[in-house]
Amino acid sequence: MAAVTMPRMEAAAITLSVFMDWQAFWLTMRLAFSVTALLLIIGFPLAYWIAFSKWRWKFLVEAIVGLPIVLPPTVLGFYVLIALGQRSLFGRWWQSMTGHTLAFTFAGLVIGSVLYSLPFAVQPLAASFANVDSRLLAASAVLGVSKLQTFWRVIVPLSTSGLVTAMALTFAHTMGEFGVVLMVGGNIPGVTRTLSINIYDQVQDLNYSAANTTALVLGAIAFMLLSLVYSFNRRLWKVWPRI
Amino acid sequence: MVLKGIGFSRSVSRADQRGFSRWGAAVLKNPADNVIESAKPRLQGPTDPAVQVRIQKKREDAFELDVAFTIAQGITIIFGASGAGKTTLLDCIAGLTTPEWGHIAVGGRVLFDSDRGINLPVQNRRIGYVFQDLALFPHLSVKANVVYGLSGIHGQECEQRVHKALDTLSILPLRDRRPAQLSGGERQRVALARALVTEPSILLLDEPLAALDLPVRMKIADDLRCSIQNLPVPVLYVTHSRDEVFMLGERMLVLERGKIIAQGTPHEVLSAPRGETVAQLAGFENIFDAQVTAIHEERGTMTCRVGSTRFETAQVEIETPLVHAVQDAKLRVGISAGDVLLATSVPVGLSARNILPGRLLSLAQRDMIIVARVDCGVELSVHLTLGARDSLELVPGRQVWVIVKTHSCHLLAE
Numbered sequence: 090m091a092a093v094t095m096p097r098m099e100a101a102a103i104t105l106s107v108f109m110d111w112q113a114f115w116l117t118m119r120l121a122f123s124v125t126a127l128l129l130i131i132g133f134p135l136a137y138w139i140a141f142s143k144w145r146w147k148f149l150v151e152a153i154v155g156l157p158i159v160l161p162p163t164v165l166g167f168y169v170l171i172a173l174g175q176r177s178l179f180g181r182w183w184q185s186m187t188g189h190t191l192a193f194t195f196a197g198l199v200i201g202s203v204l205y206s207l208p209f210a211v212q213p214l215a216a217s218f219a220n221v222d223s224r225l226l227a228a229s230a231v232l233g234v235s236k237l238q239t240f241w242r243v244i245v246p247l248s249t250s251g252l253v254t255a256m257a258l259t260f261a262h263t264m265g266e267f268g269v270v271l272m273v274g275g276n277i278p279g280v281t282r283t284l285s286i287n288i289y290d291q292v293q294d295l296n297y298s299a300a301n302t303t304a305l306v307l308g309a310i311a312f313m314l315l316s317l318v319y320s321f322n323r324r325l326w327k328v329w330p331r332i
Numbered sequence: 333m334v335l336k337g338i339g340f341s342r343s344v345s346r347a348d349q350r351g352f353s354r355w356g357a358a359v360l361k362n363p364a365d366n367v368i369e370s371a372k373p374r375l376q377g378p379t380d381p382a383v384q385v386r387i388q389k390k391r392e393d394a395f396e397l398d399v400a401f402t403i404a405q406g407i408t409i410i411f412g413a414s415g416a417g418k419t420t421l422l423d424c425i426a427g428l429t430t431p432e433w434g435h436i437a438v439g440g441r442v443l444f445d446s447d448r449g450i451n452l453p454v455q456n457r458r459i460g461y462v463f464q465d466l467a468l469f470p471h472l473s474v475k476a477n478v479v480y481g482l483s484g485i486h487g488q489e490c491e492q493r494v495h496k497a498l499d500t501l502s503i504l505p506l507r508d509r510r511p512a513q514l515s516g517g518e519r520q521r522v523a524l525a526r527a528l529v530t531e532p533s534i535l536l537l538d539e540p541l542a543a544l545d546l547p548v549r550m551k552i553a554d555d556l557r558c559s560i561q562n563l564p565v566p567v568l569y570v571t572h573s574r575d576e577v578f579m580l581g582e583r584m585l586v587l588e589r590g591k592i593i594a595q596g597t598p599h600e601v602l603s604a605p606r607g608e609t610v611a612q613l614a615g616f617e618n619i620f621d622a623q624v625t626a627i628h629e630e631r632g633t634m635t636c637r638v639g640s641t642r643f644e645t646a647q648v649e650i651e652t653p654l655v656h657a658v659q660d661a662k663l664r665v666g667i668s669a670g671d672v673l674l675a676t677s678v679p680v681g682l683s684a685r686n687i688l689p690g691r692l693l694s695l696a697q698r699d700m701i702i703v704a705r706v707d708c709g710v711e712l713s714v715h716l717t718l719g720a721r722d723s724l725e726l727v728p729g730r731q732v733w734v735i736v737k738t739h740s741c742h743l744l745a746e
Contacts, residue, residue: 222467224465225467225469227426227428227454227461227463227467228461228463228467228469229469229480230427230428230454230455231426231428231454231457231460231461232481232526232527232530233455233456233483233530234480234483235455238483242480243471246471247471
């Protein structure tokens with residue numbers, strides 16, 4: 090079995106290559122930062138609405154936001170590709186405005202990634218917003234403070250753990266996505282070739298040592314981010330040893 | 333110095349000097365209260381309605397609040413069991429919940445009027461509300477909590493007002509602490525400072541002492557009384573503790589299942605309770621159905637036949653104070669377990685008019701009190717000290733005589 094799928098594996102143990110595609114690395118970072126920043130801007134109002142709206146059909150919106158968790162990335166990628174391309178109204182409008190399509194560009198990649206990582210930003214935010222004691226919000230209103238001010242002065246400061254979780258999960262999730270990137274962005278060096286695509290290419294070229302390095306870098310960053318989240322939440326649980 | 337800014341003689345006359353000086357000039361000097369600031373004699377008498385409330389509010393659990401009252405400046409207690417609608421009433425005044433129908437006005441300003449379509453948003457009502465759980469912002473320091481409501485005020489005036497509020501409530505040294513680092517009493521004062529620094533037109537206090545331990549509660553209740561009793565705004569104080577009622581209240585409203593069933597001074601309301609809930613809250617462990625069998629106008633008493641609500645068979649006659657009732661009228665009688673005496677032989681030469689033979693059913697110790705149950709035709713709870721039990725050698729089954737003064741029998745309306 091192993092001989093069929095991995096012919097070179099038997100020949101030599103996998104080594105670590107010093108080679109690293111820094112262009113793909115920085116592109117991935119740029120993508121992850123952009124998507125995290127955009128999702129904070131979109132996530133705040135959306136999470137606030139999900140946490141506090143009493144609209145009876147709210148669950149439909151929640152289901153749509155959660156969809157990317159269960160959907161195959163290729164399904165989402167396919168529809169984003171269609172929406173960005175010339176077949177859609179939006180795609181045609183964009184092309185008439187800018188002269189080129191969004192598909193297979195960095196901006197298109199950002200749009201696809203924002204949609205794909207939406208639940209990872211919105212759900213932790215909405216959960217921690219809803220978790221803020223409603224009596225504190227009442228106290229703020231009674232003291233004459235507007236809802237928007239209450240959001241910034243009470244809800245956000247008391248939702249730091251949700252904020253850190255949302256940012257770290259969005260960042261890590263965007264960094265590691267593959268299907269959506271491939272569908273929407275293709276594989277253009279310096280434009281849409283991210284680290285996860287890079288690994289795929291390197292394995293296709295049977296360059297296992299380079300793939301190993303790239304995979305280790307991605308794994309290490311993801312581990313650091315998740316450690317940050319858990320250590321932060323742990324501190325808030327008050328089981329952190331007192332100094 | 334102390335008297336600066338307090339110009340209304342009404343407060344001076346009844347002021348407890350300590351509470352008076354503690355608030356001093358600190359509170360309430362907004363343009364609307366210029367009368368106070370300019371030290372003119374206050375035109376508004378204590379009976380002028382500072383607050384008018386007439387509302388109906390249905391809750392999802394089929395509970396309905398239906399109240400109408402006016403109150404004057406000073407402390408008014410709202411007394412009732414949990415679930416009577418006390419917090420719902422405060423929330424309606426604060427604007428946190430909207431009544432179906434009614435009218436709410438504070439100091440002449442209409443906050444809510446269903447007929448005229450007025451419903452001021454919470455933010456614009458100028459309410460001081462101290463919540464049951466205090467609702468201090470846990471991420472802010474004491475000072476930041478107090479500053480929180482002063483959004484439109486900046487610079488030196490803001491500093492001064494906060495400093496004064498912290499100082500008058502003696503929490504100035506705690507200004508940099510977080511709420512989690514404060515004791516219950518300190519948190520309480522921070523919540524009060526936060527509400528008062530905004531110069532509200534009414535102060536609402538929702539069981540502010542409920543979260544405190546019993547030993548410190550009375551001490552803090554005293555501090556609280558000093559802090560609030562001379563405020564030139566109406567204070568609505570919600571509680572279900574009779575100790576707090578007698579300690580704080582000049583006037584009280586009794587709320588039962590969403591309705592006001594009694595109002596007046598605490599003494600009037602609790603010493604002559606009308607409803608059964610009040611009677612139980614006021615400390616009547618024994619409540620019996622009674623029927624008037626004879627009226628003695630000249631002696632100011634009546635004879636009533638009482639039967640326990642649980643044991644209809646046995647009945648006994650007792651003498652009670654005279655009330656407006658006719659022969660055979662049905663009433664209820666409340667007797668506090670602490671007002672009943674026990675004797676182990678027939679007592680002679682007593683002024684008490686009700687001496688009933690009975691049998692001791694059980695003795696149970698509750699904290700430092702012995703609760704004895706006696707069958708004397710009706711079943712009666714009696715509170716005794718540990719020493720009384722021991723010296724009388726009381727054991728279940730023993731023959732005893734129960735002694736109740738006429739005026740310890742409180743008649744309640746059905």
